[in-house]
Amino acid sequence: MKSVKIIVLFFFAIVLSACSQKVPASDVNTVSQAAPLVIRLAGGDYGLPSPFTHSTRGPGLYNMYLLFDGLLEKDEKGLIPWLATDWKIEKGGKSYLFTIRDNVHWHDGTLLTAEDVKFSYDYYLKHPPVRNMLVEGKETFVEKVEIVGKNQVRITVKQPNASYLEKIGFSMKIIPKHIWEGVDNPVSMTDPKALVGSGPYTLDDYNGGQGTYRFKAFDPYWGPKPRVDVIEQVPVSEPVLAFEKGELDIAEITPDVLSRFQNNPEYRVIQNPPFHGVRLNFNMEKRPELKDKAVRQAFAYAIDQADLVEKVLRGAGIPGSAGYLPQEHPYYNNKIKPYPFDPAKAKQLLNGKELTFKLNIPNTEQTVRTAELIKISLKKAGIVLNVQTYDTKTNDEMARSGNYELTLSVTGGWGGDPDLLRMTFATNPNSQGSSGTIGYKNEAINQLAAKQMVEPDENKRHEIINQLQEQIAEEVPALTLFNQKSYFVFRPNKFDGWMYMYDHHYAQHSKLTYLTRK
Structure with a gap:
């Protein structure tokens, strides 16, 4: 996959066009085309961003998160509703009941349903993703997954655990049943269909040999309107120099160069938590x-x-x-x-x-x-x-x-x-x-x-x-x-939405960074 190049296919363009006709206008968040906001980050090859092929290092996992949503998301304070509008912990932590959001569409226009949610967990139990958070040691902690009524899914675990809500709700991303149900070896799946998610971005281009990515905002996204139209990742040898030249929009800096940016109103410096x-x-x-x-x-x-x-x-x-x-x-x-x-x-x-x-x-x-x-x-x-x-x-x-x-x-x-x-x-x-x-x-x-x-x-x-x-x-x-505790510098006049998830040390990795916040 070092030289795989992913381009949005013509067939997807047709499907998305059809999708824009099927989804009611009131449910569609469109991205302004007048002046696209392009954010450039330091890149490198971190694998094809499907749940089964991304790298365990760097932004590999978080690239995948741009394409795929979970039932829950993370903000600065904790877990928040996402594909699930709410959840209930039952039987002292023995089961979790999630209510699935209506009118969510996959990138190819197909409606996301409770069937997709159940399928995702069942599929992960048979075909573990790169980051498999459904196991303890060598065994899964999930006992069964059931659809309850029209739009609820109950996940029963083998024993209560205070950390399972995040693992089930946030860490495991939902994948489309209609694409994956016939795939027996997901690691070998490099077709563009492997990147069809329900997230706020699609992968417009990926070149593993060059270590470049281009993520494009998904116009009919069900959730908060993408604030950033395009996210590009490009490899650079000297990130600070690249930032000063305008080739990057945020860069990690060391204390010895901190003074170059601290007292300049053109820049803003943030410090990450020690996680x-x-x-x-x-x-x-x-x-x-x-x-x-x-x-x-x-x-x-x-x-x-x-x-x-x-x-x-x-x-x-x-x-x-x-x-x-x-x-x-x-x-x-x-x-x-x-x-x-x-x-x-x-x-x-x-x-x-x-x-x-x-x-x-x-x-x-x-x-x-x-x-x-x-x-x-x-x-x-x-x-x-x-x-x-x-x-x-x-x-x-x-x-x-x-x-x-x-x-x-x-x-x-x-x-x-x-x-x-x-x-x-x-x-x-x-x-x-x-x-x-x-x-x-x-x-x-x-x-x-x-x-x-x-x-x-x-x-x-x-x-x-x-x-x-x-x-x-x-x-x-x-x-x-x-x-x-690393320092990061950015230009607030270009973009000032950088935010940390409550438990993570890179603002670039937060999906909410790139979305409109209330």
Whole structure:
């Protein structure tokens, strides 16, 4: 798919023309053709944006979200109605009843119905998408999907979980039954029909070899009127320079160039929340000495996190929390055990032992610099690192397969539901360990993680999650090094609609950024 080029087919133009005649004028939001607003973003090849072929990195997932809607959407505060006008949590979280919106059409003019919604979940259970949020470990948590009456869908789960509403309602996008029902291998589906969704944009052009995308506003979109007519993604070698030349409309900037934009009325600077960062993962199967809590705590004392923030992030971030949730997360516990930089304490915990580990890292400027600094810090405590650098894709695959002793994981999503603590640190019965802590098992963490998952009372759940963070901080099954706070600069006279989803760190990834807001 590196050189696949997608163009809107003539046949789609005919169908959309017919669609504009079928949909009542009162239900149609049209995009002004007088002066099209084109927004240009930094690009690259992130795959064909269907639910089955997009990249797991960069904007791959969020490109797909432009084309496909879910039952729910995210704004700055939380989940909001979208393809579903409302929802009801039943039987203490055992089932979810969604009311499906009327008069929603697919990009090819076909009416979206409850049948499409049921089909989507049933299809995903047989053919998992790239981002499959319907599973726990290796098994689905969905028991059955039923159509109730004309326009309602009930999804029954195997057990209650406080995080399932978002996974079912937002993360899983609805796909058209009339296109996918005969497709047995969705990964190989690269026909333009694979990109027919109900979202506010269609894919007008994609060139994988060049890493370019062109998304065009879908005129008869059922929802808020697209404010941006065209979204283009183009690869650039120097984003800041490209922004200054007008080749990009928003760019990530580092603190050392911040002063060039801060006091200039032509620009506006925003700072993202610290929901993206770097974690040091331990593989306790390959290195059993890491099962000793004292050794893991020695790592925490021996690494100067404040120094990492200053020298790697140039101050644009915060030290990682030993309890994992970052300081700006609404569930953050500020009473967890601290690990101030203390090489002498680290040496004491190692009890005179000198240890050598292989550290795998992705070959990026940030991770290379991070590895250099922690190597220096750890050596003072008696821990020697042999750093091995790989391309990002290879490093990710080695991490997934457990082919490492230590590895740096660069991840986002740390602003989401705190059930991520369970998914990261609790032992999954369907696997040998949790996702980020191979070979680690702790019953106290398992019990607290399971308890918060099914607690319906928000205050009680908050207290359980506080206890869970305290236990994780004590155990250090993995170590968050820092959370990043990037800066972004844009020209408000061109476009000023940039907004963050409540749990995400890139405004460019929010679908609502490009739509008219009330």
